[in-house]
Amino acid sequence: MPNIILNGLQISVPDGTTILNAAKQAGIEIPHYCYHPKLPIAGSCRMCLVEVEKAPKLMTACSTTVTDGMVVFTDSEKVRKAVTGVLELMLIHHPLDCPICDQAGECGLQDYYMKYGLHKSRYDLEDKVHKTKHQDIGGQIMLDSERCILCSRCVRFLNEVPKTGELEISQRANHSEIGIFPGRPLDNHYTGNLADVCPVGALTSKDFRFKCRVWFLSSVKSVCTGCANGCNIDAHFREQTMYRVKPRVNDAVNQAWMCDFGRLEYKKANEGRILEPTLRQGGSDRTPGWDSALADVAFKLKDAVDHHGAEAVAVIASPQSSNEELFLIRRLADEILGTPNLSFTSRVAGDGFADEILIKADKNPNAKGAGLLGISDSGFDALLQKIADKKIKALLVFGNVLGDLADNEVATLLSAVPFVGLAGSNESALSRAAHAVLPTASIFERSGTFTNSAGRVQRFEAGFLPRGNARPDLDIVTGIANRLGAGWTFEGAAAVFAVISASVAPFAGLTYESLGDQGQNVTEAGNA
Amino acid sequence: MELVLTTHFGNDQYHAIGTYQELGGYVALKKALGMTSDAIIDEVKKASLRGRGGAGFPAGIKWGFLPKNDRPRVLVINADEGEPGTFKDRLIMSRGPHLLIEGIAIAAFALNAHMSYIYIRGEFVKEANILNEAIDEAYAKGFLGKNILGSGFDLDLTVHRGAGAYVCGEETSLINSLEGKRGWPRLKPPFPAVVGAFGLPTIVNNVETLADVPWIITNGGEKFAALGSEKNGGTRLIGVSGWVEKPGVYELPCGTNLKDIIYKHCGGIKNGKALKAVIPGGSSTVVLRPDEIDVAYDIESMAKIGSASGSGGVIVIPEGTCMVRILSVLMNFYAHESCGQCTPCREGTGWFKTIVSRIENGKGRPGDIELLLDICDNIMGRTVCPLSEAAGMPVKGFLTKFRDEFEQHIRDQKCPYGNKFQSAHA
Ligand SMILES: Cc1cc2nc3c(=O)[nH]c(=O)nc-3n(C[C@H](O)[C@H](O)[C@H](O)COP(=O)(O)O)c2cc1C
Ligand code: SF4
Ligand code: SF4
Ligand code: SF4
Ligand code: FES
Numbered sequence: 001m002p003n004i005i006l007n008g009l010q011i012s013v014p015d016g017t018t019i020l021n022a023a024k025q026a027g028i029e030i031p032h033y034c035y036h037p038k039l040p041i042a043g044s045c046r047m048c049l050v051e052v053e054k055a056p057k058l059m060t061a062c063s064t065t066v067t068d069g070m071v072v073f074t075d076s077e078k079v080r081k082a083v084t085g086v087l088e089l090m091l092i093h094h095p096l097d098c099p100i101c102d103q104a105g106e107c108g109l110q111d112y113y114m115k116y117g118l119h120k121s122r123y124d125l126e127d128k129v130h131k132t133k134h135q136d137i138g139g140q141i142m143l144d145s146e147r148c149i150l151c152s153r154c155v156r157f158l159n160e161v162p163k164t165g166e167l168e169i170s171q172r173a174n175h176s177e178i179g180i181f182p183g184r185p186l187d188n189h190y191t192g193n194l195a196d197v198c199p200v201g202a203l204t205s206k207d208f209r210f211k212c213r214v215w216f217l218s219s220v221k222s223v224c225t226g227c228a229n230g231c232n233i234d235a236h237f238r239e240q241t242m243y244r245v246k247p248r249v250n251d252a253v254n255q256a257w258m259c260d261f262g263r264l265e266y267k268k269a270n271e272g273r274i275l276e277p278t279l280r281q282g283g284s285d286r287t288p289g290w291d292s293a294l295a296d297v298a299f300k301l302k303d304a305v306d307h308h309g310a311e312a313v314a315v316i317a318s319p320q321s322s323n324e325e326l327f328l329i330r331r332l333a334d335e336i337l338g339t340p341n342l343s344f345t346s347r348v349a350g351d352g353f354a355d356e357i358l359i360k361a362d363k364n365p366n367a368k369g370a371g372l373l374g375i376s377d378s379g380f381d382a383l384l385q386k387i388a389d390k391k392i393k394a395l396l397v398f399g400n401v402l403g404d405l406a407d408n409e410v411a412t413l414l415s416a417v418p419f420v421g422l423a424g425s426n427e428s429a430l431s432r433a434a435h436a437v438l439p440t441a442s443i444f445e446r447s448g449t450f451t452n453s454a455g456r457v458q459r460f461e462a463g464f465l466p467r468g469n470a471r472p473d474l475d476i477v478t479g480i481a482n483r484l485g486a487g488w489t490f491e492g493a494a495a496v497f498a499v500i501s502a503s504v505a506p507f508a509g510l511t512y513e514s515l516g517d518q519g520q521n522v523t524e525a526g527n528a
Numbered sequence: 529m530e531l532v533l534t535t536h537f538g539n540d541q542y543h544a545i546g547t548y549q550e551l552g553g554y555v556a557l558k559k560a561l562g563m564t565s566d567a568i569i570d571e572v573k574k575a576s577l578r579g580r581g582g583a584g585f586p587a588g589i590k591w592g593f594l595p596k597n598d599r600p601r602v603l604v605i606n607a608d609e610g611e612p613g614t615f616k617d618r619l620i621m622s623r624g625p626h627l628l629i630e631g632i633a634i635a636a637f638a639l640n641a642h643m644s645y646i647y648i649r650g651e652f653v654k655e656a657n658i659l660n661e662a663i664d665e666a667y668a669k670g671f672l673g674k675n676i677l678g679s680g681f682d683l684d685l686t687v688h689r690g691a692g693a694y695v696c697g698e699e700t701s702l703i704n705s706l707e708g709k710r711g712w713p714r715l716k717p718p719f720p721a722v723v724g725a726f727g728l729p730t731i732v733n734n735v736e737t738l739a740d741v742p743w744i745i746t747n748g749g750e751k752f753a754a755l756g757s758e759k760n761g762g763t764r765l766i767g768v769s770g771w772v773e774k775p776g777v778y779e780l781p782c783g784t785n786l787k788d789i790i791y792k793h794c795g796g797i798k799n800g801k802a803l804k805a806v807i808p809g810g811s812s813t814v815v816l817r818p819d820e821i822d823v824a825y826d827i828e829s830m831a832k833i834g835s836a837s838g839s840g841g842v843i844v845i846p847e848g849t850c851m852v853r854i855l856s857v858l859m860n861f862y863a864h865e866s867c868g869q870c871t872p873c874r875e876g877t878g879w880f881k882t883i884v885s886r887i888e889n890g891k892g893r894p895g896d897i898e899l900l901l902d903i904c905d906n907i908m909g910r911t912v913c914p915l916s917e918a919a920g921m922p923v924k925g926f927l928t929k930f931r932d933e934f935e936q937h938i939r940d941q942k943c944p945y946g947n948k949f950q951s952a953h954a
Contacts, residue, residue: 043715044869046910057909063715085906089875122899127882150868169710169868172693174878176868 002068007075019061019072020048030074031083031112033090033199034151035062037249038256039160045090045151047112049082050074058082084116092123093174095133095146103201105214109149131177138166138185140192140260141203148178148202157197161257161357162188178202189359192263196246196256207264208244217243220463221517223450225320225443226262228346228362230452232518233258235266235444237463242266242444250518253456259359269442272427275468278437290471290479297396297421297436298483301337304394304419314341314383314392317375318399319364322448323457324496325473326366326373327504328488329398332477336484341392344370345380345403360453369451372506372522387416394419396480398440398473400428423476440473441466448474448493449515451522457510458519530755532743532763533736534779537623543658545665548626554671556742560634561679563745568638572741574749576761578782580616581606581697581734582810582839584827591639593721594729601641602730604706604720605632605738607648607655608690608697611810612861613841616765617735619777621648621655624739625662629685631738633671634745636683639731643684646735647702650690659687694865698913699732701867712869713913736765736840757783760826764837770844771798783826790821790844801846805930809838811858812918814925835925850945851930852937855922856881856888862919873916876907880923892938897927 003012006019006026013022020030034045043063050061053071058079066072073079091109098104131145154167155178166186169176180186186194195205217236222245224231231254233245245266247258277293279286288296304313315333317326333342346367354361367377380403386392395417402410407429414420414433422434431437440446445466451457466472474496478488490496494512501507506522514520541547548554560568573588594601605628609617620628628646636644648656663685666672674682688706690696696705700714703725724730740762744752753761760782766789767777773795780789786808790796797803803818808825814835823829830837845854863881868874880903883896900923908920927934936944 041715042869044871044912046871049910060715082906082910085902086871086910089879089906090871092875092879123879124882129878149871150874152869172695172868173863173866174868174874176874 002066002070004066004068004070004072006072013066017066019050019052019059019064019066019070022066023061023072023074028074030061031116032062033108033149034153036153036156036197036256039153039156039197042152042156045149046086047083047090049079049086051076051079080116083112087112087116088122090149092121093129093146094149095128097144097147097201101147101201102204102209102214103147103198107201108199129174132179135179136185136206137180138187138191139194140206140263141186141194142206142209143178144202144204145177145179146202147200148198149200150176150178151199153197153199154178154194154203157193158188161193162190164188167194189259189261189353189355190257190357192260193247193257205244212238212243218463220444220461221248222443222460222463223365223458224258224262224265225365225450226259226265226363228360228364228367228453229254229358230365230450230456230458230519231258231262231358232458233262235463237444240445240464240467242269242442248517252518253452253454253458254358257358259357261359266444268426269444269467273425273442273467273470274427274431274437274439275470277439277469280435280437290469293436293438294476294479295483297438298480300419300421300436301394301396301480302484305337305339308393310338311341312391312393313337313339314387314395315339316380316383316395316397316399316402317342317344317370319344319346319362319367319370320399321366321370321473322446322460322493323366323369323373323451323500323507324448324493325398325477326370326375327496327500328474328477328481328490330373330375332481332486336481336486341379341383341386342375343377343380343383344375345377347403348401349404349406362453365452366450368453368455369449369457372451373500373504384413387413390416392417394421396421396423397430397434398423400424400426400430402430423473425470438476439466439468439470440476441470445470446472446474446493449497449512452519455506455522456519457507457515457522459512459515459517529781531779532740532752532755533620533624533627533765534777537619542623543625543662545626545662545669548624552746553626553742554630554669556745557630557633557671558677560637560745561677561681565638565640568634568745571744571749572638575740575744575752576749576756576759577737577740577744577752578760578827579734580736580740580764580840582611582812582836584837587733587737590721590733591635591731593719594639594731595722597729600643600728601639602725602728603632603636603639603641603644604699604703604725604730604732605644605646605735606697606699606702606732607646607652607735608694608702609649609652609735609839610694610697610865611812611839611841612858613767613769613807613810613843614839615767615769616777616840618652618655619765620735620739621652622658625659626666627739627742628659628735629662629666629671631741632685633666633676633683634741635731635733635738637676637679637681641731642682644686645706645725646685646687647696647706648687648689649697650692652689656687656689663687693867694861695867695913695915698915701913702732703730710867712867713915715912756781757824757826757829759828764825764840766825766840766842768794768842768844770842771801771846771849772796772844773798780825783824783829786816786821786823786825786842789825789842794844797844797846801848803844804847804849805845805851807841807843807845807922809836810841811843811861812921813838814921815929817929848945850888850943851926851933852884852888852943853945855926856884858922859884859919862915866915866919867913870911870913870916872907872910873919876903876916877919879903880919884923887934887937888943890937890940890942892934892941894938896938897931897934900927 232248410429
């Protein structure tokens with residue numbers, strides 16, 4: 001553990017730590033552009049210059065590892081002049097598009113300019129080198145190369161992560177320009193990350209462009225529902241509208257990245273939402289409010305049990321549901337309805353693409369959790385058969401899809417059941433076929449945990465209240481169960497999780513608090 | 529006077545292996561193959577052989593930096609010769625290619641390197657062809673290839689042509705370019721001796737540095753050292769260009785007086801004009817006024833007067849030449865050649881060019897001189913490779929030594945010499 005003196009402060013850091021990271025640990029921010037914690041060091045922007053005692057020149061903090069006894073200054077007069085000088089040089093060809101730039105508000109140039117710049121421009125407008133503006137370079141990305149500060153983060157990202165190398169810097173000196181090779185646009189599943197790694201507004205998201213100023217957005221910690229990897233994300237919203245998600249760092253799961261598919265999953269929270277509990281009878285829809293709707297569903301389930309036996313009732317769970325929701329759904333089926341007909345499937349329409357980077361073939365966030373909580377997917381096809389054979393008189397379905405069934409297959413299958421209750425968030429073939437539709441909260445409107453395919457239990461938090469008259473699934477399951485005499489009194493996901501950890505072996509020892517924002521793995525036994 | 533390199537350069541068959549051998553060639557290699565690696569390196573250390581590429585690092589000491597492990601090593605020969613005013617290595621390659629090949633074989637043997645590459649400037653097509661022919665001859669005679677002269681030592685030598693970038697003369701950029709990558713200098717550490725070409729320990733030496741080695745092995749390091757001045761062994765090839773009676777490449781002992789080089793060896797200033805300035809060691813070195821040139825042309829003596837012998841390219845500037853225009857030409861060069869990786873160099877060199885050319889074109893402004901000097905401060909020593917310093921040195925030199933001429937341009941809003949330099953790359 002080398003000891004160093006940083007701005008007069010004695011600190012001790014692990015061997016091999018760079019000055020930049022040592023300073024970070026001491027709460028001192030050293031300005032940087034080309035440095036990115038998850039990419040190889042370039043050491044070329046020269047923003048991170050610091051003074052090291054006895055070194056003849058200023059050193060780059062991002063690339064210099066500390067040695068025992070090193071004396072470093074990050075705020076001396078010499079350093080300030082150097083950093084201001086580099087920033088000035090960085091800006092001489094910059095178009096200063098801030099009023100129309102999407103990066104404004106989260107731009108590395110604006111941030112450091114306020115801190116180190118504030119100089120009057122010594123460079124003439126007419127001498128600025130002009131480069132290509134707004135080019136669609138493929139994937140989710142637009143490029144404005146005039147705004148580029150040539151930090152090479154994007155180049156390193158493409159070389160290191162998807163390993164596809166579509167971007168390169170061409171030309172030399174101040175004609176250097178970032179771009180794709182002629183006729184070869186971005187072609188990988190991770191292009192959206194380029195807008196995140198780019199410290200300025202050169203690479204921006206086509207999806208987010210011009211939608212909203214970033215300072216109007218609020219953020220909440222969440223988890224992607226696009227596949228079983230469970231990439232950690234920050235969800236950015238304004239009032240009840242989602243604007244974008246960005247990957248949140250988790251070294252055990254997704255480093256700092258997410259895939260392009262997952263990045264657009266948020267749209268489901270905005271589009272085609274079901275907003276009112278609805279009862280459908282003889283071709284006409286009623287919206288009687290939650291009490292009546294829950295009572296109706298509970299009654300229909302009980303009625304089927306009473307008249308045809310518990311075997312005539314079935315519950316189809318969803319691997320899109322949280323651990324807590326699935327736990328209560330299992331108890332509803334097992335303890336309240338007493339039916340053996342409980343299953344789910346993680347099959348979805350599509351090719352089940354997977355890669356070695358993040359993307360998993362299972363396109364659900366919580367199939368692993370469902371299994372650990374005692375809901376098996378092995379009986380799913382048999383259950384569908386029972387439905388088709390008209391053995392099921394009342395069916396309760398969670399989610400927006402029924403496995404990989406096409407819309408017309410869903411309609412045909414469900415026409416065989418006298419009563420179908422659905423708890424779902426979006427309009428679908430299921431919601432069109434159901435007799436009772438209970439609108440559920442989107443991922444951004446409720447809290448809970450998922451267990452990813454590697455057995456990591458991760459929390460997601462509610463950012464805003466459910467749209468319209470939708471409700472969290474937990475309330476809905478509890479509402480049905482209590483109308484059937486369950487007497488449950490859970491207050492939110494944390495309370496349910498406490499019961500899970502006390503009663504389901506793989507979750508033993510985990511608490512909602514200890515999961516924190518990075519998650520924890522289920523025990524080995526559960527993971528096996 | 530004893531010569532190390534150019535004794536037979538007048539012989540137009542010296543490039544052929546037969547002639548080279550008749551005149552004593554490849555005897556040093558035989559001798560070296562009978563020596564230990566340490567003994568060879570020792571001899572080179574004793575010779576006080578300083579790198580001829582520009583930085584003047586002692587060759588023997590550099591060779592000692594290779595880590596003591598059994599990873600394959602690479603010897604790279606820097607034949608990029610891109611520094612403006614420098615044209616000595618091409619003479620060695622065209623007139624005495626076997627001197628270089630023999631030096632490479634000896635150095636590679638001493639370094640236990642089995643792979644070597646000559647990275648030659650792309651424009652040197654003729655020299656590359658001569659080298660390739662000479663290499664074929666050397667392979668045929670068993671001086672290269674497997675089991676050289678029955679010693680059990682193997683060495684392959686390949687000529688790799690560059691694609692026209694000054695920065696590719698910088699050793700780590702050269703290595704990237706050799707590997708087929710963009711010619712961007714690498715961050716150091718790690719130094720090439722530890723992680724160099726293809727990730728292997730690598731020594732990079734200039735053409736002239738290695739061409740001196742056979743002589744050192746034949747005659748001994750002490751004798752080589754005695755040819756030159758203190759800490760500067762041997763002779764140097766000095767390329768003199770500009771307004772002298774007899775421009776050309778001169779082989780002279782290290783430490784020869786610079787004034788003598790110009791007035792005695794080169795016959796003085798052409799047409800009896802007065803001397804105005806001398807750029808002493810390639811365009812990146814600090815310009816000298818006439819009263820400063822009575823100095824020994826070696827590394828320490830030149831450093832003492834704030835300049836450098838650099839790559840041995842002396843550019844002689846006569847009275848009546850516009851110094852602003854010269855600086856403008858130079859700044860056009862650096863602004864074109866910055867690799868663009870580091871912010872200060874990428875933007876600073878371009879800014880230098882913009883300001884100096886506006887001064888030359890009668891559009892200079894009060895404060896431009898201070899601005900230029902401030903940019904020097906903001907870029908020199910702040911970058912991955914020394915190119916920013918290479919660009920800043922002439923700016924500082926010209927502005928401090930010929931400041932009045934810049935002031936006059938700005939004051940009169942025109943060039944007093946009537947020169948107009950239009951940038952080719954504007
Ligand atoms: C911008 C730049 C250009 C250079 N160009 C050359 C060159 O053309 N030839 C050369 O031998 N060294 C050149 N060098 C120096 C090399 O980096 C390196 O120091 C040299 O090849 C080492 O060989 P030596 O020790 O035998 O001199 C250059 C350095 C810089 C910074
Ligand atoms: S586009 Fe962005 S990430 Fe890429 S080099 Fe330019 S500034 Fe850096
Ligand atoms: S890899 Fe999976 S979890 Fe991660 S962003 Fe993509 S879809 Fe979402
Ligand atoms: S100093 Fe200039 S030439 Fe050297 S690496 Fe930096 S930008 Fe490239
Ligand atoms: S952050 Fe260190 S050089 Fe760019």
